Amino acid sequence: MTTGPEAPFEHGGPTIHRPASGGTDPQTPFEGWVPGPDVPLAEVIDRAFDYRGNVTVDLRDGGAVSGYLFNRDARARDPFVQMFDAAGDGPITIRYAEIRTIRFTGKDTAAGNSYAAWLERKAAAQAEGRPTPQR
Amino acid sequence: MWTVASYVLGQRLRGRTRYPLVLMLEPLFRCNLACAGCGKIQYPAQILKKHLTVEQCLAAVEECGAPMVSIPGGEPLMYPDISRLVKELVARKKYVYLCTNAILLKEKLEAGWFTPSKYLSFSIHMDGPRDAHDEAVCRDGVYDVAVAAIREAVRRGFRVTTNSTLFDGTDAPRMRDFFDDMMELGVEGMMVSPGYSYTKAPDQEHFLRRQRSFELFRTMLERPKPRWKFNQSPLFLRFLMGKQDFECTPWGNPTYNLFGWQRPCYLLQEGYAATFKELIDDTAWERYGRRSGNDKCRDCMVHCGHEPSAVDYTFSSWRGFRDTVVAAVTGRL
Numbered sequence: 001m002t003t004g005p006e007a008p009f010e011h012g013g014p015t016i017h018r019p020a021s022g023g024t025d026p027q028t029p030f031e032g033w034v035p036g037p038d039v040p041l042a043e044v045i046d047r048a049f050d051y052r053g054n055v056t057v058d059l060r061d062g063g064a065v066s067g068y069l070f071n072r073d074a075r076a077r078d079p080f081v082q083m084f085d086a087a088g089d090g091p092i093t094i095r096y097a098e099i100r101t102i103r104f105t106g107k108d109t110a111a112g113n114s115y116a117a118w119l120e121r122k123a124a125a126q127a128e129g130r131p132t133p134q135r
Numbered sequence: 136m137w138t139v140a141s142y143v144l145g146q147r148l149r150g151r152t153r154y155p156l157v158l159m160l161e162p163l164f165r166c167n168l169a170c171a172g173c174g175k176i177q178y179p180a181q182i183l184k185k186h187l188t189v190e191q192c193l194a195a196v197e198e199c200g201a202p203m204v205s206i207p208g209g210e211p212l213m214y215p216d217i218s219r220l221v222k223e224l225v226a227r228k229k230y231v232y233l234c235t236n237a238i239l240l241k242e243k244l245e246a247g248w249f250t251p252s253k254y255l256s257f258s259i260h261m262d263g264p265r266d267a268h269d270e271a272v273c274r275d276g277v278y279d280v281a282v283a284a285i286r287e288a289v290r291r292g293f294r295v296t297t298n299s300t301l302f303d304g305t306d307a308p309r310m311r312d313f314f315d316d317m318m319e320l321g322v323e324g325m326m327v328s329p330g331y332s333y334t335k336a337p338d339q340e341h342f343l344r345r346q347r348s349f350e351l352f353r354t355m356l357e358r359p360k361p362r363w364k365f366n367q368s369p370l371f372l373r374f375l376m377g378k379q380d381f382e383c384t385p386w387g388n389p390t391y392n393l394f395g396w397q398r399p400c401y402l403l404q405e406g407y408a409a410t411f412k413e414l415i416d417d418t419a420w421e422r423y424g425r426r427s428g429n430d431k432c433r434d435c436m437v438h439c440g441h442e443p444s445a446v447d448y449t450f451s452s453w454r455g456f457r458d459t460v461v462a463a464v465t466g467r468l
Contacts, residue, residue, distance in 0.1 A: 049406075054181075068178065068181065070182075070393075070394045071395070073406060082407070084182060086181060088181035109177040
């Protein structure tokens with residue numbers, strides 16, 4: 001995938017399902033991404049739904065809501081997203097029609113910290129006689 | 136067995152084709168481990184700090200109506216109200232499987248949080264022999280802690296089972312020794328399942344594909360020792376060995392957590408329904424399962440989708456019933 005913080009999504013990219021706690025490559029750097037105006041809102045919402053960090057939903061009335069976006073229903077008669085805000089309060093329901101854009105402002109909790117990296121740290125610790133690092 | 140049989144037959148007599156067998160109740164996402172194969176705990180801090188109330192949990196249990204409730208997570212022993220939740224579920228005669236890594240189990244047992252009951256089983260996460268388990272959970276020493284907790288739970292008269300998620304690279308002969316070890320500890324039964332390739336899980340390289348799953352489970356389970364007891368449908372085990380085919384029944388183990396009723400299953404996370412009825416009635420079930428062609432379902436053989444299929448087959452056909460009885464009586468898979 002070529003998408004990232006600096007690049008708008010390519011149209012015709014992978015179908016966005018949300019498999020098993022996510023639908024994107026865990027290494028995809030969405031953290032910090034601010035979608036360009038050419039990215040359709042529905043696509044931005046799907047990416048935000050797929051993102052395992054906090055986002056900021058900018059509203060058409062000038063307001064904004066930051067927090068974790070955990071649900072979206074594009075098939076509903078009046079499509080909506082649902083969030084818990086940064087304090088954990090919610091759920092807050094926001095209609096698609098109220099959303100101007102979504103910024104990926106929080107840390108991606110699914111990125112990094114890989115199994116391979118842990119194995120490397122473990123092997124290095126064992127070679128040096130240090131206690132095994134814990135995840 | 137009788138409870139499950141009468142429940143399934145009751146559902147079928149009512150003409151319900153999509154019914155739940157086990158509610159997967161996740162009261163929290165917080166965990167004291169960060170296992171390589173787990174995609175359940177990657178959330179921002181404010182989500183990890185939250186948990187369901189006991190009342191929310193009980194309402195979900197009531198709404199769902201499944202006779203069995205599995206409590207995974209997160210780590211359920213980190214849920215502050217786990218003692219009260221279990222008491223309430225046992226009082227409602229629900230069969231509870233408390234799925235734990237057992238790090239806190241001995242401490243909670245000593246603190247008197249739980250009382251032995253035929254309705255309560257501790258399902259201990261054990262992914263294989265000591266080194267394999269500690270590697271799977273990315274922390275040394277956890278196997279030994281879990282073994283000590285199993286001993287303590289068995290000593291106190293609790294029902295204890297083990298739950299092993301297996302990945303590519305699993306050593307089948309060593310797993311057979313592991314089964315011996317678990318039975319030696321006095322566990323009532325064991326559960327095995329191939330892992331699911333959570334996209335958000337840190338380890339993406341070691342998930343089993345379908346053909347490899349067949350090979351592994353055939354090697355591991357061929358000529359099972361009479362002393363081994365599996366707390367699973369023998370037909371599901373045959374499915375894992377490639378001797379029987381089942382399509383997924385994702386509604387069989389519905390999942391309820393902080394976000395609501397998870398669509399479509401315990402593993403895929405494509406949205407949330409506000410009610411159980413909405414989950415059953417409004418989910419596009421035809422988009423899931425291997426025959427649907429959905430890539431995400433192609434290699435999945437996980438028990439949460441396929442064991443309910445095996446159980447339904449057992450109680451919906453004479454052949455299924457006969458095959459189950461024969462496997463149970465002879466011990467042959």
